[in-house]
Amino acid sequence: MHTILVTGASKGIGQAIVEGLTGSGKRIICVSRHQPEWLAKAGEHIWHPLDLADIDQVEASLPTLFAPVLWHGCNRAWLINNAGAIAPVKRIGNLNAEGLARNMALNLTVPMLLANAFVHALKDAACPKLVVNISSGAAKRPIDGWSAYCSAKAGLEMATRALALEQGSAAHPVRALSFAPGIVDTGMQAEIRSAAPEDFAAVKQFIAYKEEGKLASPEAVAEVLLRFLEEDAFESGASVDYRELLKR
Ligand SMILES: NC(=O)c1ccc[n+]([C@@H]2O[C@H](COP(=O)([O-])OP(=O)(O)OC[C@H]3O[C@@H](n4cnc5c(N)ncnc54)[C@H](OP(=O)(O)O)[C@@H]3O)[C@@H](O)[C@H]2O)c1
Numbered sequence: 001m002h003t004i005l006v007t008g009a010s011k012g013i014g015q016a017i018v019e020g021l022t023g024s025g026k027r028i029i030c031v032s033r034h035q036p037e038w039l040a041k042a043g044e045h046i047w048h049p050l051d052l053a054d055i056d057q058v059e060a061s062l063p064t065l066f067a068p069v070l071w072h073g074c075n076r077a078w079l080i081n082n083a084g085a086i087a088p089v090k091r092i093g094n095l096n097a098e099g100l101a102r103n104m105a106l107n108l109t110v111p112m113l114l115a116n117a118f119v120h121a122l123k124d125a126a127c128p129k130l131v132v133n134i135s136s137g138a139a140k141r142p143i144d145g146w147s148a149y150c151s152a153k154a155g156l157e158m159a160t161r162a163l164a165l166e167q168g169s170a171a172h173p174v175r176a177l178s179f180a181p182g183i184v185d186t187g188m189q190a191e192i193r194s195a196a197p198e199d200f201a202a203v204k205q206f207i208a209y210k211e212e213g214k215l216a217s218p219e220a221v222a223e224v225l226l227r228f229l230e231e232d233a234f235e236s237g238a239s240v241d242y243r244e245l246l247k248r
Contacts, residue, residue: 013184013218084188
């Protein structure tokens, strides 16, 4: 069976990924803090409640998330590190340790920890294996007020490349991909638009993107991503952007 772990499955892009996979006969393991009604009713998913910004909680959950009963015997295995958050939207000088640590944990440390557990748990599995890290344009360029998010996503892109390099010599390699979804109409964008101008200089521009209908829908992004993953024609370690894939 094709087994897929999706983090941040409760809403936004993660929800659209899970809905795009539903009915395909795949085993879907969903992770988020909340279980909305649609997820509770979708009986074929396994849902694991977890605060992915809490490293100790994540570490304690790894044996459950990567239990042999879920993964052994699978004929394809994907880990989609999708959960992420923008906060704190504050310039360096106005950050605090807790906010910074939670951002780094959620956007960087925990995706790496999950990839680590995935690689280890499936090291003897000869099936196609893939880690997808949901990235951002913010990984490539600094954005005023987003220092934590930009830094964590840049680190995550490097983790993708490091994983691809290391796995190049493995007997049964795990492939890796960074995927930047563009600007997507989710709760994260609503949070971005609500930032104070003194914390985030480009807030008006992001309000204009929404007003001008420039945001992609999470469903469209998930559809393009899932088709790209199914085609499986990319080089391991690649970094791709939704808007580039649309042009192909
Ligand atoms: N939207 C955009 O324009 C955009 C652009 C570039 C990149 N991205 C990336 O795309 C990914 C998905 O973002 P989105 O726009 O879909 O955001 P979203 O609508 O805010 O959804 C975020 C998801 O992550 C989960 N999550 C957040 N904090 C969590 C925590 N501490 N523990 C466990 N789960 C947590 C949320 O679930 P719970 O709240 O139930 O925990 C939710 O399912 C993120 O990695 C984001 O950085 C988004």
